[in-house]
Amino acid sequence: MDYRALRDLVRQGEGSNLEFKLKSNHPERIIREVVAFANTDGGTLLIGIGDDKTIQGLKYADEDEYLLTRAIEKYCYPAIDYTIDRVTLACERDVLVIHVPRSENRPHYVIPDPTNQEIKKAYVRVDDKSIQASKEVREILKGEKASRNIRFSYGDKEQKLMKHLGEHNSITVDLFASVAGISRKIASRTLVLLVLANVLQVHPNEMMDRYTSRAEC
Secondary structure (H helix, E strand, O other), X not given: OOHHHHHHHHHHOOEOOEEEEOOOOOHHHHHHHHHHHHHOOOXXXXXXXXXXXXXXXXXXXXXXXXXXXXXXHHHEEOOOOOEEEEEEOXXXXXXXXXXXXXXXXXXXXXXXXXXXXXXXXXXXXXXXXXXXOOHHHHHHHHHHHHOOXXXXXXXXXXXXXXXXXXXXXXXXXXXXXXXXXXXXXXXXXXXXXXXXXXXXXXXXXXXXXXXXXXXXX
């Protein structure tokens, strides 16, 4: 990537596939973005770019790249494929360009303590933010990786679900459990199954995921 291509990319602004970071002094935040891109549709991180789209660059890009590479390889699990490019600016600074493709080995996690993989968090990309994935979203990511045909029985709880969606725009796990008179565990499992069967679509949210019929946007 040359400077002109970088400038054009920055003009687009942050979005579902593009994130700016001015500095790399908080690598844990950058790791979160890497994991979110890998778990969703891939994306590009530009290190040395301000939120206001100013192209400032990094003074010690070699050191920054080393620290970021080490952090990504140490704290991301499973390992994530990525590439790092560099765009040199006229002021003897550099912008690091981290390309992260959509992963076929999802879900990926941030593991703060590599000696204890029980403490881990998955993230997904929603618009211009990386948010922590709920239990249901993690199960959906696992199910998508399995790539198997999903079958389900259309029973009473499914009828109540579709009736609700016919009258309202969306539903949550807790609301479905209440509407159908079932446990939250069964409601969660049912919604995950219907997403994997392409009947429903999940919309991750920092507070509460919502589910819509596949025809809804």
